Amino acid sequence: MPAACYSLIIMIKRALFLLLLSSAGLVSAAQLTDMETRWLTAGSAVLAYAKQELKLPVDITxxxxxRANDVPLALGFQDGRCKLVLSMRGNPKAEDILAGVPADQQPLMIEAMIAHEIGHCWRYAQGVWHVLPAGFEERVQASPEQVEAQAQALRETRREEGFADLVALAWTQQRHPQQYGAVAAWMRQVRQPSPSVVAGSxxxxxxxxxxxxxAVFDRGQPLFEQAAGLWRQGLLQED
Known part of the structure; x- marks a missing residue:
């Protein structure tokens, strides 16, 4: 990409970022660290889409x-609103997830992560958090009640993570189609369980x-419907 084009993109993203910070519920730019600013700038287009086009109730915290074991970026829910939480200050592992990613591609991966979190927010705002789509029934296991409750919680969380990952990929295909392969490969690497660890949530x-x-995403459909079609296919393959 020519340097002039890249500089223009950065300027546009920063402008979007400042616009977001002027919205209610967002922190002031003066209060942010360089790392926080870099992450939010990378995700500014996703956040603008969520707040301005979808009218999702998103705040940034x-x-x-x-705290120990905090991930750098997470989504919570409080009082009917989605809370995008940045836990980067004093976090020595804040950017471990980007290890090995070339510097010029890191904003793409951060943007995909924020799109993932917006996927969670959309599910929550639609009132379908941990709800299976029509036509699907929960399979009940013949196991002790406590064990089954834990297994059910694991399944529900994994399903939501699967949906949000597909939202991140649909967003990437919509906004950065030429970079889709790099983002998809990175996400598969991040989600690949360690040989010594049981598959988790x-x-x-x-x-x-x-x-x-x-190419698997139908760009004629709304973003979340693009993800939902593949998500249903994945539900059919659950263990």
Whole structure:
């Protein structure tokens, strides 16, 4: 990409970022660290889409001090609103997830992560959090009640993570089609469980494998419907 074009893109993103910060519920730019500013700038187009076009109830919360085991970026829900929480201050692992990603591609991966969180917010705002789509029934296991409750919670979380991952890929295909392969490969790498670890709540490869290229998304549909079609296919393959 020519340097002039890249500089223009950065200027546009910063303008969007400042516009977002002027909205109610967002922190002041003067209160942010360089890392927080860089992440929010990278995700500014997603956040603008969520707030201005979808009218999603999104606030940004910055933790003054990360706690042990805090992930750098997460989404919570409070009083009917989505809280995008940044836990980067004092977090030595804040950018470990970007290890090995070339510097010029890191904004793309951050943008995909924020699109993932907006996928969660959309599900919450629609009132379908942890709800299966029409036509699907929960399979009840013959196991002790406590064990089944834990297994059910794991399944519900994994399903939401799978949906949000597909939203991130649909967003990438819509906004950065030429970079889709790089983002999809990185997401598969991040979601690949360690050989020594049992697949957990974020093991979403069953869904990611359904989207090896951006061609699987129907751009004639709204963003979340693009993700929902593949998500239903993944539900059929659940263990």
């Amino acid at each position: 910055v933790q003054p001090q990360a 974020h093991s979403t490869l069953a869904w990611l494998q359904l989207a090896p290229t951006g």
